[in-house]
Amino acid sequence: MTLLMRGPPGTGKTLLAKAAATESGANFIAVRGPEILSKWVGESEKAIRQIFRRARQVAPAIIFFDEIDAIAPARGFRHDTSGVTDRIVNQLLTEMDGIEPLTNVVVIAATNRPDILDPALLRPGRFDRLIYVPPPDKKARLEILRIHTRKMPLADDVDLEKIAEMTEGYTGADLEAVAREAAMIALREAFKKHGKPQAVEVHMEHFLKALKAIQPSLTPEDVRRYERIARELKRMVL
Numbered sequence: 001m002t003l004l005m006r007g008p009p010g011t012g013k014t015l016l017a018k019a020a021a022t023e024s025g026a027n028f029i030a031v032r033g034p035e036i037l038s039k040w041v042g043e044s045e046k047a048i049r050q051i052f053r054r055a056r057q058v059a060p061a062i063i064f065f066d067e068i069d070a071i072a073p074a075r076g077f078r079h080d081t082s083g084v085t086d087r088i089v090n091q092l093l094t095e096m097d098g099i100e101p102l103t104n105v106v107v108i109a110a111t112n113r114p115d116i117l118d119p120a121l122l123r124p125g126r127f128d129r130l131i132y133v134p135p136p137d138k139k140a141r142l143e144i145l146r147i148h149t150r151k152m153p154l155a156d157d158v159d160l161e162k163i164a165e166m167t168e169g170y171t172g173a174d175l176e177a178v179a180r181e182a183a184m185i186a187l188r189e190a191f192k193k194h195g196k197p198q199a200v201e202v203h204m205e206h207f208l209k210a211l212k213a214i215q216p217s218l219t220p221e222d223v224r225r226y227e228r229i230a231r232e233l234k235r236m237v238l
Contacts, residue, residue: 002107006114007133010171013110027061033070045091052095059104068109132230148179155201169216181210
């Protein structure tokens, strides 16, 4: 089984892959795309072969390629003169649908630039399952805020539902930053007032100040662009 998760940065694609490994009990082999790149001829392809060999040895296993767009852009449009990304794509294709089967090995990849991936990776037998991970809606934003404020001493005036309603365009990573910034603002104010660090409650005003400091990563235009790319990729696979 192979699947590609694509969507805006900060929406939890990596977290979903880790959760899949935890729930299934499979061995998890995480690979960040740039880690594969090497200036030495043949080393990048060797790294790909070793990753798949290791996965077969410890199966059931999940291979997770984060930022796969860094190592598998469309062939023929590379910016490097060595051609290493072209060779990496060829090696990936060989491993994913080659002679040696991937028994009990699941390949998952994540990218926020699916439009630059090599089209061959999206054909049946490669990444034939595409999952679009959208920005969180209001309900999801509320749950994210609850998670990141679970151990935070919140004052009675904090309205997480209102904050969730005010954070359209914020990703999960943005909301985590907002909660962290609100806590830091409360601590800084307490330190300024008392001259020493101490436990304080985080009030609604602290969250409002944090929202002014932490701007959303996504604009409505960004969301529409990602949704358009998702539709186009779905048609390619179908």
